[in-house]
Amino acid sequence: MGRVRRALAPYLLVLPGGLWLLMFFAVPMATMLSLSLQEGDIVNGYVFTGHWQTYVEAISDYQTQLIRSLVYGAVATIILIVLAFPAAYWIAFYGGRRKATYLFLLLLPFFVSFVLRTISWRLILTDDGFLLRPLKEIGLLADGFHILGTPVAVIGGLVYNFLPFMVLPIYVALERIDPRVVEAARDLYASPITAFRRVILPLALPGVFAGVLMTFIPVSSDYVNSEVLGSSETTMIGQVIQSQYLSSSNYPTASALSFTLMAVLLIGVFSYARALGTEDVMKVAAR
Amino acid sequence: MTTSPPHHATSAPPGNGQHTGHPAIEFAGVRKDYLSHGEAVPAVKSLDLAIGQGEFFSLLGPSGCGKTTTMRMIAGFEDPTAGKIFLDGKDVTGVAPNKRDVNMVFQSYALFPHLNVLQNVAFGLERKKVAKSEIRRRVGEMLEIVSLTGMEKRQPKEMSGGQQQRVALARALVNHPRALLLDEPLGALDLKLRQQMQVELKRIQREVGITFVYVTHDQGEALTMSDHIAVMNGGLIEQLGSPRAIYERPASRFVAGFIGTSNLIDGRIAWVENGLGVIDLGSGERVLMPVPGTVQPGRDVEVSVRPEKIDLHRTAPHAPGLSVVSGVVSEVVYHGTSTNYTVATTAGSDFVVFDQNAHDAEDVASRGERVFLTWAPQHSYPIGV
Numbered sequence: 001m002g003r004v005r006r007a008l009a010p011y012l013l014v015l016p017g018g019l020w021l022l023m024f025f026a027v028p029m030a031t032m033l034s035l036s037l038q039e040g041d042i043v044n045g046y047v048f049t050g051h052w053q054t055y056v057e058a059i060s061d062y063q064t065q066l067i068r069s070l071v072y073g074a075v076a077t078i079i080l081i082v083l084a085f086p087a088a089y090w091i092a093f094y095g096g097r098r099k100a101t102y103l104f105l106l107l108l109p110f111f112v113s114f115v116l117r118t119i120s121w122r123l124i125l126t127d128d129g130f131l132l133r134p135l136k137e138i139g140l141l142a143d144g145f146h147i148l149g150t151p152v153a154v155i156g157g158l159v160y161n162f163l164p165f166m167v168l169p170i171y172v173a174l175e176r177i178d179p180r181v182v183e184a185a186r187d188l189y190a191s192p193i194t195a196f197r198r199v200i201l202p203l204a205l206p207g208v209f210a211g212v213l214m215t216f217i218p219v220s221s222d223y224v225n226s227e228v229l230g231s232s233e234t235t236m237i238g239q240v241i242q243s244q245y246l247s248s249s250n251y252p253t254a255s256a257l258s259f260t261l262m263a264v265l266l267i268g269v270f271s272y273a274r275a276l277g278t279e280d281v282m283k284v285a286a287r
Numbered sequence: 288m289t290t291s292p293p294h295h296a297t298s299a300p301p302g303n304g305q306h307t308g309h310p311a312i313e314f315a316g317v318r319k320d321y322l323s324h325g326e327a328v329p330a331v332k333s334l335d336l337a338i339g340q341g342e343f344f345s346l347l348g349p350s351g352c353g354k355t356t357t358m359r360m361i362a363g364f365e366d367p368t369a370g371k372i373f374l375d376g377k378d379v380t381g382v383a384p385n386k387r388d389v390n391m392v393f394q395s396y397a398l399f400p401h402l403n404v405l406q407n408v409a410f411g412l413e414r415k416k417v418a419k420s421e422i423r424r425r426v427g428e429m430l431e432i433v434s435l436t437g438m439e440k441r442q443p444k445e446m447s448g449g450q451q452q453r454v455a456l457a458r459a460l461v462n463h464p465r466a467l468l469l470d471e472p473l474g475a476l477d478l479k480l481r482q483q484m485q486v487e488l489k490r491i492q493r494e495v496g497i498t499f500v501y502v503t504h505d506q507g508e509a510l511t512m513s514d515h516i517a518v519m520n521g522g523l524i525e526q527l528g529s530p531r532a533i534y535e536r537p538a539s540r541f542v543a544g545f546i547g548t549s550n551l552i553d554g555r556i557a558w559v560e561n562g563l564g565v566i567d568l569g570s571g572e573r574v575l576m577p578v579p580g581t582v583q584p585g586r587d588v589e590v591s592v593r594p595e596k597i598d599l600h601r602t603a604p605h606a607p608g609l610s611v612v613s614g615v616v617s618e619v620v621y622h623g624t625s626t627n628y629t630v631a632t633t634a635g636s637d638f639v640v641f642d643q644n645a646h647d648a649e650d651v652a653s654r655g656e657r658v659f660l661t662w663a664p665q666h667s668y669p670i671g672v
Contacts (some may be wrong), residue, residue, distance in 0.1 A: 008635065090456070096576070178395065178397060180393050180394075180395055180397035181398075181400070183384070183391075183393070183397065183398045184391070184393060184397040184398075184399070184458075185410070185457075186363075186364075186383070186384040186385050187364075187384050187389075187390055187391045188385075188390065188410045188411035188414060188458070188459075188462070189385045189386075189411055189414035189415055189462075190385055190410075190414050191383075191385055194414065198410075199399060199401075202401045203401055245481055270597060
C-alpha cells in the first residue's frame, strides 16, 4: 500500500500544474494552430480547410512590422544589457548591507500598472511637456523637435519597462561569484580589467543569457509601448496581431502571425544559445 | 606581551638559489586598522618580523588574532595603515597584488569554476605572457608534483576536496613565486586526508625550495610542518621560534595554553639552591625549576609543565631532586598509546598527565585514588623569567 502510494506520489504532485498547463496552454495553442488553418469570416463562421496560404499572405503583408519588431527587440535588449550590467555589478559588489534595499528600489516602479507607467512616459516625452519645453525655450532644441511617435520613444519605453528582467538575472549570477575567486585572479597577475574579462564576465554570462531570454521575447512581441508612445511609423507585430483579432476579427491571420512570431523567436533564441556555446538552453536558463 | 622586535627567524634552510641576502618577507612597524561603524579597530597592532628564504613559516593563533590579515597584507589584498612590507628587500607597500611575486592558496581553494584543471593552473603563466610550449611543460611538471597527471581536462566541481586542494597548490606554485602563502589550506579536509596533505606539503616545499607562509589555528599542524612559528594573539606576536622552543619554553601563559596542554602552577620561590628555584608546597611536596642567578627568593612565578613529562606514582615516591605534587585522580581516559589522567592537586590546580601505556594493565590508577606526580626540574618552565 505504502509502496504504491510512494510510486504514485510524483505523478500526483505534477497533476495540478499539469492540468493547469493542459487547460490554459496546450488546448489554446492547439485551438490557435487549427484557427490559423481555417477559412471563413466572423458572420458565417470559420471552417478548417488546412489553408496554409494564410501564412504566406500574412508574412508578406506584415513583414515590415515583423522585422521592425525584431529590430526593436534586438536594439532594446542590447541597451538593456549595457544599462543593467553596471547596475547589477554595483549592487552585487558594492551594495554591502543595503543590497536588498537597492533591489527593492529597482522594482518599486513595477508595483504600478504596466500601462499606467507607459502613459506617464507619454506625459514626460510630449512635445510641450516639462522635459522638452524648457529645452526648446532656451534654444537647445528646434521648435519642431519631437520624440513621441519615433522609434526612440518606443525603444526607450521598452527598455524602461523591462529593465528589472535584465538586472535581476545578471545580479543573481554576479552575486554568486565568490570574491575569493576574483582575488585569486588578481593574485595570479591579472589586472583589475583582466580579472573582469577572464573571470567575472564568463561567470556572469549565464545571467546575461537568462536576462536576454526574459527580455528579448516579450519586448519583440510587445504592443503597449508602440501603441502609447509610437505612431503608425513604429507599429510592431504585437499591435498587428491585436488589431487583427479584436478590430478586424480576422482570426486566421492573427493566429498565423502569432505562430510565425513564435517560430522566429524560438529560432533566434536557439541560434543565440548555439553561438554562445551553451550546450543546453534550458539548463542555462534554469541556473 | 611580545619579545623585543624585530623578530628574526634565521638559520633557515637555503632556498632554491634565491640568495639575495635579504629575508624573503619583512614587516617593519606594520599596523592595520579596520573601520567598523566609523571606528578604527586594530587587526594587527604592531608587527616587526623577518621570514627567511626557503623557510616553512607558520602564523599560528586563534581566529581574530590577526594572522589572516598579516597574510593578506603580504599578498597585497590589504594595505597596512602604518609601516612597510618588504619582499626580498624591495618595498612593496601599496603595490597591487598582481604586481607582487607571491601567490596564495585560498582556504576555499577559490578555483576558477569555469576553467578546467589545465586552464586553472596555466592562468598565472598566461598573464605573465610565458610562451605556450613553456606553459604546457611547466603545467605538466607541476601536475606531476601534486600527483594530478591525467586530470587536465577535469572541471573543479568534478573533483574531491583533496584534489581541488592540489589544483590550488599547483596553480600557485607553477609560477615559481618568491613566497607561497597558504591560508588554512587543509581546514576543509577530513583528518586522514589532512595528515596526508601535511606530509605532502612538506615534501613539496622541500622539492621546490620556495618560502612557505602557512596560516593556521591548528597547533599540531604548525608544530609538525614549520621551521619557525609565530604565535599571534590580539594583533601581536606572542612568541616566535622553532616548534620545539615554542612547545618547551612558552613565553607567555597564552602560548603555554594555546600550544598543546600545559599544567600551570602559580607560586612563590621560597629559596634558591644550585640554580634551582623551589616552590615549597608543604608536607614534602615541592616544585623545582631552573632559574637564572638574578632570581631572588620571594619572587612570584608561574610555572608550566607539559603533561607527558610527568610520572604518576600510586605510592609516595622517594624522589630527591624531583618536583613532587600529590592529588586525587578525578578522570581517567584511555587513549590507546597513552592514558590521560586529570588529577586534582594540592598545588591548587587540576593537572593533566599523559602516561604512556608501556606498563601492565593493573598498574593503572583509578578514579578517586590518591596519586603522586613527579617530574625533573628541567621540565618545569617558569614563564617569562
